[in-house]
Amino acid sequence: MAEASYKYIILGGGVAAGYAAREFVKLGLKSGELAIISKEAVAPYERPALSKAYLFPEGAARLPGFHVCVGSGGERQLPEWYFEKGIELILSTEVVKADLSSKTLTSAEGKTFKYEVLIIATGATVIKLSDFGVQGADAKGIHYLREIDEADALIAALKSKKEGSAVVVGGGYIGLELAAVLRINKYKVKMVYPEPWCMPRLFTADIASFYEGYYKGKGVEIVKGTVATGFSTDEEGHVKIVKLKDGRELEADIVIVGVGARPLTRLFKDQLEEEKGGIKTDAFFKTSIPDVYAVGDVATFPMKIYGDVRRVEHVDHARKSAAQAVQAIKAKEEGKSIEAYDYLPFFYSRSFDLSWQFYGDNTGEAIIFGDNNPATPKAKFGSYWIKDGKIVGVFLENGTPEENKAIAKVALVQPVVESTEQLIKEGLAFASKI
Incomplete structure (x- = not known):
């Protein structure tokens, strides 16, 4: 069967793949160096749209409207974008075998793909x-x-x-x-x-x-x-x-x-170190084998801010971990170094006319502030999580962009709480002072 060789291969065609491709282009990429192999039939897209606007009865989102990287305000990467950048987009192709010792991937059709550097971005699959x-x-x-x-x-x-x-x-x-x-x-x-x-x-x-x-x-x-x-x-x-x-x-x-979902790591069983259900990486998303990186849902990585290791399933981490891995790959080639991944956990959701954001860690004692009466029009309320006398996590429903930035800063800075009663009384005003 046919064999193809590339300097870089991204395995998986989800959000992380699209953002990794963008980072490669930004940092310098020659035509023919990079391939993305995806079992899906379309170029990488912003997956969160599927449970929201894609299903609307009117004014529904449709491709090419939500190809990456529009989810973070970036350029929309249509299939032509990959072609123009010299990136091989190999769609409708399922890889069924990965031999990391020979740096070879094999598809269901028997085609082989050789790489020098592999980024595993296989994401997760639903639990049925x-x-x-x-x-x-x-x-x-x-x-x-x-x-x-x-x-x-x-x-x-x-x-x-x-x-x-x-x-x-x-x-x-x-x-x-x-x-x-x-x-x-x-x-x-x-x-x-x-x-x-x-x-x-x-x-x-x-x-x-x-x-x-x-x-x-x-x-x-x-x-x-x-x-x-x-x-x-x-x-x-x-x-x-x-x-x-x-x-x-x-x-x-x-x-x-x-x-729920489980990370797609089975191709690498007994080849890579695993931890907490994912592929174990360092703060640059390097795995236990040289020239193999893992990003997004499949990676278990050091959470610098909390001094532990975690696996995070969220689009924000998929985007940022992909960029970090590519930066690390290019820095290594140039004999340079980059900062370790320092991620502040971020989750959000939108449904009906509701929109919430959460930053940080939901451990310790939680206090609620604001009006959480569901009958209140445009109710605004939130929660602080306090651990060892410091705020470690913040949740806010119906926040403005400025208020959401303020709660993110609180989760990052982890200010000391002098009085829980005062914190409840001040509510969102406390965040705006940090």
């Missing part, structure tokens, strides 16, 4: 209910959302039955964002999750109570403390009933599952 042997989990009409093909399938399903019934399994990012967009599509929506409140990995009970109340006000029925244990179908194999552990049965024309 069929992975746990849930009865009927392979029925038609059960959807997952990670790639654009899956979003297109969901759009087709929404159009095939106007204003139907949907069950969203999971109360995290995907669950909340998709429940909102389904309501915008005039679907009847029920959300099911086992935890005592939504987004438990980040939200406190006080924060979650606002969103659950807001969603109920928008017509979303929330079913907590139970899980989907099976599905019944019609004679054509299409899902009709979601069976819950507590014995309830929910009717559904569409089921959307968002119960």
Whole structure:
């Protein structure tokens, strides 16, 4: 079979790949040096759009509108952009074997790709209910959302039955964002999750109570403390009933599952050191093998600000880790050095007319400030996390750009808290003083 050789290969065609390509171009790249290998059929795009504007019934986002790097205010990198920069964009190609000792990747079709430097940007894949042997989990009409093909399938399903019934399994990012967009599509929506409140990995009970109340006000029925244990179908194999552990049965024309994702590291099993479910890297995203880097969802890296190691699944880190790795690669070639990756955790979400941002670490004692009554129009509230007498994390709903910058600075500076009562009283005003 054919073999191709490149100086650099980026394996994976998601957000990180697009931002890494931009950084290579910025720092100097010769035509033919770089290839991006992606199993998707389209050039890298801003994945967060899929659970938001891509599914809107009117004025929906469509490619080429959200190719990277528009998510950070950069130039839109259309397929022609890669061609003009001399970057080989190898799409619809799944790599099934990686031999890091011989610096060779092999595709499902048997084509081999040789590299000098490899950037692993394979991201994560959704956890499916069929992975746990849930009865009927392979029925038609059960959807997952990670790639654009899956979003297109969901759009087709929404159009095939106007204003139907949907069950969203999971109360995290995907669950909340998709429940909102389904309501915008005039679907009847029920959300099911086992935890005592939504987004438990980040939200406190006080924060979650606002969103659950807001969603109920928008017509979303929330079913907590139970899980989907099976599905019944019609004679054509299409899902009709979601069976819950507590014995309830929910009717559904569409089921959307968002119960998490796992990093795609299997190609590198027993070849690279792993830690906390990801590929272990240093502060420059170098792995345990020279000339192999890992970025985005798959990387477990030193979190300098907290003195530990973490794996972060978020678009912001995907963008920034990709740039850091490319800078490290180019610096090494030129005999230079760069600063270690110093990342401040940042998460955000938008649904309905809500928009929140979080910076820092959600450890320690959490206090809430502002008005978190879901009935209040344009409610503004937030939370500070206090650990060892210092603020380590800040959350804010409905902040202005200036206010969001202020809370980011607080999480970075970690100011000492003299009085919790005073902090609650001052609320957002405290952040503006830092």
